[in-house]
Structures are given as structure tokens and as C-alpha cells.
Amino acid sequence: xxxxxxxxxxxxGSRLKRLSDKIMKQANSVYQDYGLDFEPKWFPLFxxxxxxxxxxxxxxxxxxxxxxxxxxxxxxxxxxKGWITSAKSKTDARKRILTLTKKGKLLLPKLQDIxxxxxxxxxxxxxxxxxxxxLAITEVEDLLTEKEYLLRFKEFHHL
Numbered sequence: 191x192x193x194x195x196x197x198x199x200x201x202x203g204s205r206l207k208r209l210s211d212k213i214m215k216q217a218n219s220v221y222q223d224y225g226l227d228f229e230p231k232w233f234p235l236f237x238x239x240x241x242x243x244x245x246x247x248x249x250x251x252x253x254x255x256x257x258x259x260x261x262x263x264x265x266x267x268x269x270x271k272g273w274i275t276s277a278k279s280k281t282d283a284r285k286r287i288l289t290l291t292k293k294g295k296l297l298l299p300k301l302q303d304i305x306x307x308x309x310x311x312x313x314x315x316x317x318x319x320x321x322x323x324x325l326a327i328t329e330v331e332d333l334l335t336e337k338e339y340l341l342r343f344k345e346f347h348h349l
Contacts, residue, residue: 217308224304226297227271233305235264236290239274240298244289246279273297 194201194208217230228236234254238245247265251258265288268274273294279285290298316323334342343349 220304220308224300226300226304228297228301229267232264232268235261235268235288236273236294236301237305239288239290239294240302244287246285246287248285250288268294 194205197204214230221228221230234256235250238250238253245253247258247261251261254261265274265276269276271293273291274288275291276286276288279287337345
């Protein structure tokens with residue numbers, strides 16, 4: 191018995207979280223199999239810094255759609271690994287700028303190879319299924335951006 195499945199729409203968020211946790215845990219084993227001490231949760235920050243030479247924390251939060259404290263937490267973890275560095279902006283002392291270190295740049299080709307292979311496996315998981323999960327997630331994200339959940343709840347129930 192799987193209570194979460196049985197609960198259907200009531201457990202929608204919990205099911206997405208459970209699926210995310212499962213994917214992250216299983217993807218972590220890919221990095222380990224390649225001998226890399228890299229966690230999937232670091233991917234978005236490391237990736238964006240690999241695409242832009244330097245970015246402020248707020249810019250990263252806006253681009254990734256995650257909280258400012260979330261970016262700071264990930265940045266601290268990547269700084270401990272020696273893969274990124276954080277410095278005050280030359281133009282605004284309140285602003286922190288993140289960049290890949292030399293060590294991070296040396297790791298990048300290995301990660302890019304793994305990311306391409308992960309992308310291929312993910313496409314296989316997503317494509318050619320009854321429903322395209324990425325399209326469905328995008329649709330729900332857009333709906334919740336358009337109108338937040340609490341407002342939807344109140345309107346639906348005439349509260």
C-alpha cells in the first residue's frame with residue numbers, strides 16, 4: 191500500500207517532493223560512480239556560474255527562482271569545496287559576487303560530461319510517456335505564478 195498514491199490530489203505537493211528526493215538521491219549515485227563528491231542540489235548554482243563569469247546572489251536567486259538564503263546556503267557549501275569564491279562587489283559593498291574558482295573550472299569538463307549523460311537519461315524518463323512531466327510542471331508553475339495558491343483556494347471555496 192502506498193498512502194501517498196492513494197491520497198491522490200490531496201498529496202500532490204508531497205508526491206512531487208518525494209519524487210524530487212528520489213531523483214536527487216539516485217542522481218547522487220551517478221556522481222559517486224564517477225568518483226565525484228558532487229551533490230545534485232549544487233547543480234543549479236554551479237551551472238549558472240559556469241555560464242556567467244560572475245553573478246550576484248540576488249541575480250542568482252532571481253534566475254533560479256529560489257530564495258536568497260537558499261543561494262547563500264548552497265554557496266557556502268560550494269565555497270567549502272573550493273569550487274566557488276565569494277567577494278564584495280567593487281561597485282556596491284552590500285552585494286556579494288560569486289565566481290567559479292580555478293578548482294571549480296577544472297572540475298567543469300567532468301561535470302559537463304555527466305550532465306549531458308544525465309540529460310539523456312532524464313529525456314528518456316520524460317519523453318515517450320503518456321504525459322510529459324516537464325510540460326505539466328511548467329503549466330502548474332505558470333498557473334501558481336499567475337495566481338497564488340491561497341487566492342485560488344479562497345476563490346474556489348468562495349471564502
